[in-house]
Amino acid sequence: MQESIRVLVVDDEEPLRRLLKKELTRKGFSVEVAADGRAAVEILKENTFDILLLDIIMPGIDGISLMKKLQSDPASPAIIVLTGRATVETAVEAMKHGAYDYLTKPYKLDELVIVINRAYEYGKLSMKSRLFQQELVRKDTPAEFLCTSRQMKDILALIKKIAPTDSPVFIQGESGTGKEIVANTIWRMSKRNSFPFIALNCASLSENLIESEIFGHEKGAFTNAYQTKNGIVEVADKGTLFLDEIGEMPLGPQAKLLRFLDSGEFRRVGSNKALVVNVRLITATNKKLAELVKKGEFREDLYYRLNVINIQVPPLRERPDDIPGLAVHFLKKYSREMSKQIKEFTPRAIETLNTYAWPGNVRELENVIERAVILSDAESIDFEDLSMPAQPPKELSANPSLEEIEKDYILRVLREANSNQSKASHILGIDRKTLYLKLKKYGIG
Structure with a gap:
């Protein structure tokens, strides 16, 4: 377990660096060393570490200056300060700039190992806490998969088969058919369900913003990048990332997404440092990606990489058996939210719902029921409450x-x-x- 903990020792005393590298490696840690703060900065640009063992007083960039540089980066290592010239003032200064702990030389190796392990656990919890606060984590997203129709029962059966795997899933269907509910259900039935489910709609962002949202950016990477931002791939680590409307993603970010899919490795915008996470990717679109590939608007290699498992969600008009159950579900939901005692639909209301073609699919049905609950003062919803758009019945x-x-x-x-x-x-x-x-x-x- 310890071999996964990566430690960077920063100290200007060469004998101490050599001793720590030898003894900590013997204890199972992965150890690199730097002679001063400037060398540490260069190493940290290219590599990631879990723990930083840091001397305070060094030539050039001292320990406190290095801590100030790292403080704005949520992905920086947990810091343990080591010094032989300890004062109360330097201890307070170190803790103020984010040090996890403070050890005075000489110290016992076993004591240092205990502190490193504690700092490692603290770093994991602290990182997770910061990331969850930064981004919308969809862990509590309602994902009730209601299915009466044969088509949706078949989809649910497929979900149960594929959910335990880590294979990419590609969901196709018109807007409003419930593609995110399908993705959410896959996550809930997967072995990753104790970790985040993060969703991003690619159609709502420009090319630069998509890249920044997915992979994050460094402070100063572009105008208005006033601080380091973690990408949603970091937030979704060990969980599931859902990219909706993937057909709207520009070609530039598509290339980076392909590289990420192949290795799990990515770089924040404005950084050369490679970071690695483990996420399952689910994508969705209301477009025909095969046609976009022919037009040169979507990468063919990415299309095949995403399209490992394909789920086609039929429009609501092609699965009318689902309409009554969905309508009752939304009726209960909004009656409860609005503290109303509406119990049912009249036969005329059900008939109206069943004969409408639902161009907006399930999303439109939900909006109609929500509006009806708002307007109704009775214990049942009648067809007048539905305020349905004028449209001929389904042929x-x-x-x-x-x-x-x-x-x-x-x-x-x-x-x-x-x-x-x-x-x-x-x-x-x-x-x-x-x-x-x-x-x-x-x-x-």
């Missing part, structure tokens, strides 16, 4: 099944009967119980 497919024809005919009769089931059953020539069973079968009422 039957070119070769409708017998069930589609029957459902369409029942809906038309219900409309003519103003949702009066007794009258509708009389027109249809069936008893009310038979009508009730057919309405239940088709999710109408």
Whole structure:
């Protein structure tokens, strides 16, 4: 376990550097040394360390000056100050600039090893805390995967198979079909679910901002880069990164994303230091990436790298069996949020929902139900509360099944009967119980 802890010793006393490198390496640590602060800065530009063992008084850049340089970088190592000329003032100064602990020479090696291990654990917790505060972590994002239709049940079955793996997942579907819910469900069913799920919409950012958001940037990397920023790949370390609308990503960041996918290695904007994280990547788009590849607007090699596991989310109009269940889910959700006692939809309201084509998919359905809950003062939602946009009802497919024809005919009769089931059953020539069973079968009422 200790061999993974990387230590940089910074001290101007050559015998001490040699001794620490020998003894700490023997204890299982990975150790590098620097003779002064300037040499340490150069090493830190190219390498990452978990622990910095730092002398205070050195020629050139002394320990306090080096700590001030590192203080603005959330990815800097945990610092343990080592000095033979300790005073209360230097101890206070060191702690003020971020030192984890302060040891006075001479010290026992076993004591130093204990402090290094503690500082390492502290550094991991501190880094995680800072990163979680900086970015939106979607760990609490509701991800209730509701499925009644055959298509969505098949998708859920596929999710259960692929979730335990680390393979990239590519989700395609129209806007509002629930691609992020699919991604979130994959994360929740994966072995990474105790670590973050981070989502970024690529369509909302410019090329420079996308690169900075994903990989982070160093202080001064560009105008207004007043401090170091950790990228979401760091926040998502050991967890899952979801890049929505990946088809909107410009070609420049695509090349860096491809390199990251191949190695897990990345560099912040304005930095030459290679950092490594371990994330699972899920991407989504409402565009046809294969066509963008042909046009030269999306890298072919990245497309194949992302498209390891492909999930096609059908539009809501192609899975009408899901409409009633989703509508009830949103009704309960917004009734609870608005402290209303709305319990159900009237048959006319259900009919209206079922016959609408839903160009905005599930997102539009949710918005309609939310608005209806706001407007309704009754215990049930009627079709007037839905305030549906004017649109002709869905047309039957070119070769409708017998069930589609029957459902369409029942809906038309219900409309003519103003949702009066007794009258509708009389027109249809069936008893009310038979009508009730057919309405239940088709999710109408």
